[in-house]
Amino acid sequence: MLSNLLKYKIDNCTIFNQICVVCRATGTRHGLCAPCLTMLPELTGPRCPGCASPSPQNQPCRACATNEHALDAIHASYEYCYPLAQIIQAFKYQKRMELAGALGFAMRRKLGTIPPCFDVVIAVPLSNERLAERGFNQSELLREALLGSGKSSGSPTWCWRKRNTLPQARLGQLQRTRNLENAFGVEHRCDGLEIAIVDDVSTTGSTLETLASELKKRGAKRVEAWVLARSFSSVT
Ligand SMILES: [Zn+2]
Ligand SMILES: [Zn+2]
Incomplete structure (x- = not known):
């Protein structure tokens, strides 16, 4: 769940003049200037x-x-390539949290908010270890941007990631399956629920598929994913 302190920090970031993460222009509102925003590689x-x-x-x-497939549909807004790949890396690894505003805006502009028919909207959870290391869940920040009115402000806590997993793109097929085995826990019945999952990047789709499968095992009727960037690199 996004703490009030973190929210305060993000809200305050947006009112300062930020340097554009791509072209270094000053005076941007969320760390991405308008011309660079229009350069994002739309699908x-x-x-x-x-x-x-x-x-x-x-x-x-x-x-x-x-x-x-357990995952019924995937809605992706952009391709994971320049300059978006670099922006996402700055967002996650250089902790440029102000970029959540720009990336959330870009994603919402392309895909709209998540339709109200979805009962629950979940960000793909990070393991506690990864969350502690990064300080925030990038997908949780994107989730906030995609919520329509009337939805709760934090992802439900009954769905979590049990352990760190290796990046799927670097693994072979068998390793990929093993890597995600028992990666997620869902401690709640989901009978009849339509659930939306939000993630930042999807490469193989297996992380989303694994989470969707856990949710379906608990009775979910439909699971769809909203992702900021879809990678079509060598792994399919
Ligand atoms: Zn720029
Ligand atoms: Zn397909």
Whole structure:
């Protein structure tokens, strides 16, 4: 849950003049100037509703059509490449939390807020260890930006990440499956619920799929994901 102290810090960041993380222009409101905001690599053209890969006429791609998935849909706003990849790295690893405002705005502009039919909106949880190291959950900050009115301000605490996992993109198929085994805990029945998950970057989709699978095991009716950036690098 986002502490009041952290919220205070972010709110105050936004009123100071920030240096644009891409072009170093001064006087930006959220650390990203307007011209650089328009340079973000939007995902265009028809996409597979299951994984956001390019697909003619928005039809499910072959992988999504032939495999059972717990995740019902993925909504991705941008491609994970320059300059967004560098912005996200600054956001997460240089702790430029003011960028949450710009990235949340950019994501909402492309995808809109999460529709009210979703009963619960969850940020992909970090392990306690990772949260302590980073100081914030980047997906939680994006989640706040995508919430429509009337939703609670913090992700539910009945869903958590049990341990750190290695970046999926660096692993082979078997290692990827093992890496995420028992990664998430869900201590709540979700019978009949429609659940939205928010994440910053999706590369293989397996993290979202694993979490969606845990939620479905607890009875969730539908699980869809909203992601800031989808990576289509060598791993698919
Ligand atoms: Zn700029
Ligand atoms: Zn697909």
